[in-house]
Amino acid sequence: GARRTRSRFLGALEPFTSVRVSYYEREHRDLVRVSDVETVRSPLAARDPESLNYVGYFAELMDEWAQEADPNERLYRLGASMVEAMALGAPIARLARYFEYWLLRLQGVYPPAIACHECAAGLEDDGAWISAREGMFLCARCGGPGKGVRLSSLSIRFLHEASRIRPADLEAISWSIQIGRELEAAHSLLITTHLAKELRSMRVMRELQN
Numbered sequence: 268g269a270r271r272t273r274s275r276f277l278g279a280l281e282p283f284t285s286v287r288v289s290y291y292e293r294e295h296r297d298l299v300r301v302s303d304v305e306t307v308r309s310p311l312a313a314r315d316p317e318s319l320n321y322v323g324y325f326a327e328l329m330d331e332w333a334q335e336a337d338p339n340e341r342l343y344r345l346g347a348s349m350v351e352a353m354a355l356g357a358p359i360a361r362l363a364r365y366f367e368y369w370l371l372r373l374q375g376v377y378p379p380a381i382a383c384h385e386c387a388a389g390l391e392d393d394g395a396w397i398s399a400r401e402g403m404f405l406c407a408r409c410g411g412p413g414k415g416v417r418l419s420s421l422s423i424r425f426l427h428e429a430s431r432i433r434p435a436d437l438e439a440i441s442w443s444i445q446i447g448r449e450l451e452a453a454h455s456l457l458i459t460t461h462l463a464k465e466l467r468s469m470r471v472m473r474e475l476q477n
């Protein structure tokens with residue numbers, strides 16, 4: 268059941284950061300099934316000390332969604348692939364935005380970043396506005412400051428690439444400080460709107476950044 272799946276995952280998260288993940292591919296599935304997550308190193312051995320700040324955030328985010336989700340194998344596999352990517356030293360800010368994107372997408376919260384909800388124009392050339400309340404993307408012409416958070420064309424490209432690559436390959440994704448800021452603003456709006464509250468760990472992370 269969901270509870271068992273969650274505790275299995277969080278059990279691997281709590282000692283965290285360095286684990287060995289075993290998995291095998293299933294036919295007709297785009298993701299792999301994780302059969303075993305084994306802790307092989309202590310958190311003190313984490314390559315990137317900053318990544319430890321994110322651990323509580325990832326765990327709280329997963330926990331919030333696992334509570335309302337049905338037994339959710341895909342969520343568990345996403346979590347396990349995150350643990351694997353962290354153990355391999357994936358860039359943590361990109362990993363955080365990637366994780367939020369997939370978590371929100373698997374829960375049906377993230378609107379498709381393909382076309383404008385109103386005029387069907389593509390979003391990759393001029394960027395877009397994302398409305399958390401309406402759960403939709405508007406193009407640069409149809410959207411505006413009163414209708415959500417602005418995402419540049421580069422941020423849209425990040426989302427398109429994120430939908431195709433594994434977290435272990437995030438070194439290669441389109442990235443800049445600005446992309447990170449835009450996606451962080453959009454995702455935290457989606458999360459707080461959907462959960463109707465701000466996560467404790469989001470506040471902690473923000474205080475650490477300032």
Ligand SMILES: [Zn+2]
Nearest residue numbers: 383386406409
């Ligand atoms: Zn439009």
